[in-house]
Amino acid sequence: MTTNKTNCKGSDQSLGNPYGVEKVAFSPEAFEKIRQTLGTKCPETMGLLFGNAATLTSGIPYVTKMVYRDSDVSTLICCSVDEKRWSPIIEDQWFNYNLDLLGDAHSHPGEDGPYALDACKPSEGDLFTSRNNEMFTSLNHPYLITPIVFSDCGFEFDLFCYLVGPEKDAPAYPVPYCIMTAEEYRQAIAERAAATKPSALQVAARTIAVSAGVCLCTIATLLALDVHPVSPESLSSILEEISQFMYHL
Numbered sequence: 431m432t433t434n435k436t437n438c439k440g441s442d443q444s445l446g447n448p449y450g451v452e453k454v455a456f457s458p459e460a461f462e463k464i465r466q467t468l469g470t471k472c473p474e475t476m477g478l479l480f481g482n483a484a485t486l487t488s489g490i491p492y493v494t495k496m497v498y499r500d501s502d503v504s505t506l507i508c509c510s511v512d513e514k515r516w517s518p519i520i521e522d523q524w525f526n527y528n529l530d531l532l533g534d535a536h537s538h539p540g541e542d543g544p545y546a547l548d549a550c551k552p553s554e555g556d557l558f559t560s561r562n563n564e565m566f567t568s569l570n571h572p573y574l575i576t577p578i579v580f581s582d583c584g585f586e587f588d589l590f591c592y593l594v595g596p597e598k599d600a601p602a603y604p605v606p607y608c609i610m611t612a613e614e615y616r617q618a619i620a621e622r623a624a625a626t627k628p629s630a631l632q633v634a635a636r637t638i639a640v641s642a643g644v645c646l647c648t649i650a651t652l653l654a655l656d657v658h659p660v661s662p663e664s665l666s667s668i669l670e671e672i673s674q675f676m677y678h679l
Contacts (some may be wrong), residue, residue, distance in 0.1 A: 447593050447603035449573050452489045454591050455610040455618070460496045461589075467498035468537045468579040469587040476536035478516065479575055486571055489622055493575060494613050495529055513565035522564070531565075533575035533594075540559050550590040552576050559593045567596070576602065582620035658672040 438455075460479070463477040468475055477498035485492040497519055523529040536556075538549045552560070560566055560574050573595040591607040594600075610618065 447605055450594060451489060451593060451608040452603055453608055454575055455490050455492045455608055457494045458609055460493045463610050464535055464579060465587060469581050469584055471581055473537045473539040473581055476534055476612055476636060478534050479532045480529040481532050487620055490618055492576060493532055511561060514566060531569060535579055537579040537581045539659040550578055552578060552592055558601060561596055590654040
């Protein structure tokens with residue numbers, strides 16, 4: 431299943447993101463775990479997202495696992511992140527499953543709840559936690575994946591995906607998400623790589639352009655030094671022909 435999802439009406443889709451991310455992919459297992467935990471409990475509960483950190487620079491980061499546990503403090507308007515309680519879980523995922531922490535997901539009150547205008551976005555408190563909690567800052571990732579979930583505890587389940595970077599004044603960047611199996615993800619990455627790989631003709635043209643550029647520099651240097659293995663007129667003519675050739679590449 432590869433259902434793309436846009437973000438809430440309060441998000442500025444024109445922002446794009448500076449990380450080259452096309453969309454965030456969730457494994458069916460990770461997404462279902464989010465639905466069964468954050469999606470069924472009252473707002474302001476959280477879980478951590480895991481996957482391979484190398485996918486963060488692939489254009490389609492891949493969340494393969496979500497781990498849930500009750501937060502230390504959870505009310506209808508806030509939840510806490512206790513790194514001492516989470517550290518053993520993070521270490522277990524790394525040492526036993528070779529999975530990196532990629533971010534966290536947590537639930538907000540729905541559109542009819544408190545602070546409804548910004549309910550589907552990370553709050554200022556959320557951004558502060560992502561950028562200052564050592565559990566996240568020690569990762570040195572280019573960004574964190576920080577979905578906001580509406581639970582069906584009085585509201586309809588929904589998920590809105592964001593990327594939060596370490597830059598202090600940068601916004602949370604809304605990004606589409608999809609659900610992919612491991613095989614679908616491998617195929618999507620292969621297709622993305624093929625689309626960005628230069629064709630044989632492009633490679634040949636670049637090689638010719640570099641060679642022609644070297645010739646231009648050599649001829650220009652000979653003319654400047656008044657060194658003429660052939661007549662100046664011939665060098666100028668060759669220079670003009672190469673320039674025209676490069677112009678049409």
